[in-house]
Amino acid sequence: MRYSEMFLPTGREVPSDAELASHQLMIRAGMIRKLTSGIYSYLPLGYRVIRKVEQIIREEMNRAGAQEVFLPMVQPAELWQESGRWVHYGKELLRFRDRHDREYCLGPTHEEVITDLVRNGIKTYRQLPRNLYQIQTKFRDEIRPRFGVMRCREFGMKDAYSFDADEAGAEISYRKMFEAYNRIFTRCGLNFRPVEADSGSIGGSYSHEYMVMADSGEDAVCFCNACQYAANLEKAEIAGPAGDQPSGPALPLEEVHTPGVRTIEEVCAYLQVAQQEVVKTLIFSADGEPVAVLIRGDHEVNETKVRNHLGCDALDLAPDEMIFKVTRSPRGFAGAIGIKARIIADYSLKETYNCIMGANREDYHLRNVNPGRDFKVEGYADLRVIRETDPCPRCGGEIHFARGIEVGHVFKLGTKYSKAMKAAYLDQNGRERMMVMGCYGIGIGRTVAAAIEQNHDADGIVWPLPLAPYHVIITPVNVKERSLSEAAEGIYRSLLEKGVEVILDDRDERAGVKFKDADLIGIPYRVTIGPKNLAEGKAETRRRRTGEVAILSLSEVEAFLMDRIREGI
RNA sequence: CGGGGCGUAGCGCAGCCCGGUAGCGCACCUGCUUUGGGAGCAGGAUGUCGCAGGUUCAAAUCCUGCCGCCCCGACCA
CATH class of the missing domain: 3.40.50.800 (Anticodon-binding domain)
Structure with missing residues (x-):
């Protein structure tokens, strides 16, 4: 191409509203232009890079036995009502009506459409397994789009869906995609690693995120330097308690006056105790019901773990009215004793005894509180955020933290969608069974941005050869x-x-x-x-x-x- | 949705407080010079001052409402 004939508006000045290097450089290098909030045009140079990534993805998906399809972006409400997500997906799902007043949405993902397609096209175990993928524009009405194409509303995505006769087959399909993804990101010249991840609202049992390592990444991940364990921070497990019993004598319960002392820091300073001697009582509203989560003062609650433990959809810190209703006291003095809510506790509480806790009475705390003797816990679980000082949950090795950009995500969906939408087949015995699904996504634009985050210097972008326009x-x-x-x-x-x-x-x-x-x-x-x-x-x-x-x-x-x-x- | 900020030439911004008919840098066009790391000189073109209403002899400037964008937070496959 002759430069004199190219549409390539480069810029010397750093755009004031772009903070990430990739965002600044994509604009300065004439790759993208913003049309409106979270919606971008790709210019010729940018689109060439997009096509390079897409081509690598196509080659590796085809090699892994997947077949390319192209599904509609506009989808009828009925399909989403069938899967239950018309209600559950929330405001990210952009909904609208046509001239006949029928309801539709713009596809943020395509489980419904693909499941509908496959249930009508596959009837017998002889037609399984199948893996179908597409490269499509998705729309998610993000609350706050930012970082250029990294977190935008309209974006290109490769999504694949596997259908198997049983769990064992689904496991094989998942492994195939896992390996294909490793090849894809390796070919893109990226420094990345797959990490264990929460499967989130898309549902399913098991999942990995592909993280491109970058300090500017939005996700925190941890990994073990002794074994292969790596996980998103919200997923990272913590080894269960060593002992099951408190290792000291329970002292008599004692109420102490603590005027205006609400936070853990204030309690520790006022009573001259260490944070781990205090138990935090956090009251959540889980699908509208109050739940008290007990955790050591020096630990942080992992809301994802709480959500998964409770199996609820919505989880928020309780509003003041709810706190008052269950503790009869204002925020800052909640405790487990006498609280009118379900009580769950982090594993670390199993070893805690004679601790400090809110008294459910304004300006009072309790000393020498002992779970079991003083109140009953409904269940103990791993509910806190891992810390760098925690041992690896697999091998006990050292854990390190890093930041990453999520460029791909693979899920085992199980039968969540096939059950809801009746994607069934007949097995060898003529019995009807549900297909076992998996889904596998790659954010195309985000992969390009991540590549720039990892490959630039003071003068501009330094393309890895396979992605170079x-x-x-x-x-x-x-x-x-x-x-x-x-x-x-x-x-x-x-x-x-x-x-x-x-x-x-x-x-x-x-x-x-x-x-x-x-x-x-x-x-x-x-x-x-x-x-x-x-x-x-x-x-x-x-x-x-x-x-x-x-x-x-x-x-x-x-x-x-x-x-x-x-x-x- | 809560808090903060910003909308003036293609881009980056000044002007607004204190109302008087719009300016700077870069980019763009023409000419001459220059030619290995974002050139110099001279000349030139470019604006519904985000939108709507109000106050006023007069509004980019003051008032009201709306819209858009950005940042922080909450949210998120």
């Missing part, structure tokens, strides 16, 4: 010098003929401008045609990532570049 840019330093233009043209034509993706920067611009743009858009190799080298029949080849320069005779340039492109470096 072009491999080579040829830069004659002065197009008015006929000899320079002609030499550049010559190399350009011969590279084009060999199928190399190449830009000829034939603009009548100063060399500095061209160099800056070439660096900004991150083309892996630049061939500079300048008067001094050309006088000796040579040209300069420069590698974007390292700045490494090779002065080669014109006849060598082509082979030099093709070798490197073939090797993918």
Whole structure:
């Protein structure tokens, strides 16, 4: 492509409303433009990169035995009512009516559509397993879109759905996708790792997220440096309690006056005790019902774990009215004794004795509270957020924290959708059985943004070769010098003929401008045609990532570049 | 949805407090010079001042309402 003919509006200035490097660079490099909140256009350069990612995904999905389909983005309400998600999905689901006043939504995901398609097309175990995927635009009406294409409302996604006859088959399908995803992100040149994840409202039993490691990532993950364990922080398990019994004598319960002392910090300072001697009583509203969650003062509640333990949909910290209703006291003095709510406790409470707790009475706390003796706990569970000082739940090794960008997610769905929507088949014995499903997503735009987060420097983007929109840019330093233009043209034509993706920067611009743009858009190799080298029949080849320069005779340039492109470096 | 901020040329911003008929930098167009890391000089074009209403002789500026965008929080496959 001739630069002079490209639609490639690059910018020198950092956009004021973009904070992430990837967001700033995608705008500056002329890859994307925002149309409205959370909705972006891809310009030619950006779209080429999108297509590279899509192509890698297609090749690996096909290789794993999946087949490509293309499903509608506009979906009827009935399907979502059938699965139950018309009610449960919430405001992220953009709903609207057509001229006949029928209800529809824009697809934020396609479990309903694919399940409907498959239940009508598959009747027998002989037709299983199947894995269907598509690359489609999704719409999720995010509360607060941000970070450019990283968290937007309209976005491109690859989603795949597997259908198996039984659990064992579903496990195999899941493994296949797990491996395909590893290949996909490896081919994209990303530093990533799969981590165990919560399956969230999409339902299902088991899932992994693919995290591209980046300090700017929105997700916190932890991983063990001794074994393979890695998990999203909200999922990360904590090893159960060592002992089951408090290891000291229970002292008599005692009420202490604690005027205006509400937070754990205030309690500790006022009573001169350590945080782990205090028990926090957090009152949640779980689907509208009050639940008291007990946890040690120095620990933090993991709401995802609480939600999963209770099996509820909505979980919020209780409003003041609810707190008053169950404790007969204002916020800050809640305790387990006499509370009118279900009580669940973190495992760590099993080993706690003679602790400090709110008295359910304004300006009072209790000393020497002992679970079992003083109140009854409905159940103990792992309910807190893992800390870096906790041991690995698998091997006891050291845990480390890092941040990541979620670019892919694989789920075992089980029969959640097949049951709800009656996706059944007949087995060998002629008995009707539900298909066992899995679903597998990759955020395309987000993968591109994540690649930039990991591959940029002060001058701009540094594309990994497999994602680069072009491999080579040829830069004659002065197009008015006929000899320079002609030499550049010559190399350009011969590279084009060999199928190399190449830009000829034939603009009548100063060399500095061209160099800056070439660096900004991150083309892996630049061939500079300048008067001094050309006088000796040579040209300069420069590698974007390292700045490494090779002065080669014109006849060598082509082979030099093709070798490197073939090797993918 | 709660808190904060911002809407003025393609982009980034000043002007608003204290009302008087709109400006700066970059980008853009023309010419000359320059030509290996975002050039110089000269000339030029570019605006429903977010929208609607109100106050006033006069509104970018003051008042009211609305819309949009950004940041923090809550939320989230």
